[in-house]
Amino acid sequence: MSGYPRPRLTIVSVLFGGADTLRETLPTWRESLTADVEVVFVDHSARALDVDLGLARWARYEWNPENPGFAAGVNRAVHLARSDRVFLLNPDVFLTEEALRAVVEEQSDGLLAVALRTDGQVHVGIEYSWWGFCRDRTNLDRHLVGPSGGAAVFPSDLVLRSHPFPDHLFAWGEDAEWGLGLCASGIITRELKGVVLEHVGGHSVDNPRGQQLKARLLVRNRIATFRRVLGLRTKLSIGAPFFAAIVVNLARKVMQGTARAYIRGVLEGLRLPLPPLDGPKLSWAQWKRFTADGGERG
Structure with missing residues (x-):
């Protein structure tokens, strides 16, 4: 992959099992990718992925069965990215060519939350209740604290230099702490308008x-x-x-x-x-x- 021109955008994705889901979602990634986008997969599964990514031209795949957690996987994937902007995307999300082009062409160099539809419910980023509980932001009139770890666009330097994902939290709620830390530093998250991606959801807790x-x-x-x-x-x-x-x-x-x-x-x-x-x-x-x-x- 290093022989190709530097991409405008890197999709970074942390894998942990879910091979059946990947067989559904990855074909939509293949159909959406263009030459100015690369993909970095960091796989924390106990066994290396047995699904044919079919993304040889675009993708880098790194397997770490020690599984240091989702947050550490995000930090590692961003470190491997070659672009100035990254698109953090859960592997259980269906991608479309139109949505990916909207992300690539977005002029903002700031932090963006991308809408997901899970079980028919649209949610964009994370909100906090006044008593201190994070939750998916389904009411779009409420304050956007930060992006969900399922779909977010941000400058790679944000993670590499100033605000890495809190890897001591491993997984579940680490994106909420990340968002609060960004808010405390005055970094604002905006919504990416006009894009809603279908999200399978639940595969990590289906047992x-x-x-x-x-x-x-x-x-x-x-x-x-x-x-x-x-x-x-x-x-x-x-x-x-x-x-x-x-x-x-x-x-x-x-x-x-x-x-x-x-x-x-x-x-x-x-x-x-x-x-x-x-x-x-x-x-x-x-x-x-x-x-x-x-x-x-x-």
Whole structure:
């Protein structure tokens, strides 16, 4: 791939299993690619991918069965990219030629959230409730905190030089912490207008083990993000409702059969060693502005 001209855009994608899904989605990638776009796959599956990518002209594939997590995979894939801008895209997303050209031709050199449609529901990026829970942003009138890790466009230098994905979080919620850190530094995310990509979704939690892991890591990472990114006044202001919501969620986890994993995640979130934040903490004024429309207070 290094023998080809430098691309205008690199699609970066982190793989973990899901071969059946890839057989559905990758043909749409092949049909959409042009000579000015490359693809970088970082594969964390236990076994190397047995699906024919059919992207020899465009793609670089790196296999790491040690699986350091999605966030570390994103950082590695961006490091391998040869373009100034990257398109972070989940492998379970269907691509179209029109959507890819819209990304390539987008004049902004900033951070973009790309809309996905999952089970008929369109969501664009991530929002936060006022009590501190991240969620997919389905109400487009609410504040866009950051892009989803499923579909985002950004300058490669953003990850390489100033704001790498928080790899200590491994997966589930790492994109939300990334978005909060960007907000604290004054970096704004915009929507890419006119593009909605179909997203299969759910393949990573379609078995009991995956559901247990998600229950554990998502609550762990919510607590770790609360500890690491929020300023002291913000923590004091939302701490009680935040941890009350953590407790209330336990009832749902009992019904879902994931309570033990959830409790383990809570304990890990409280004890997890956290690296220093490269940038300012999120102030109370910023938090109020970003979550003013994130649910009723009180």
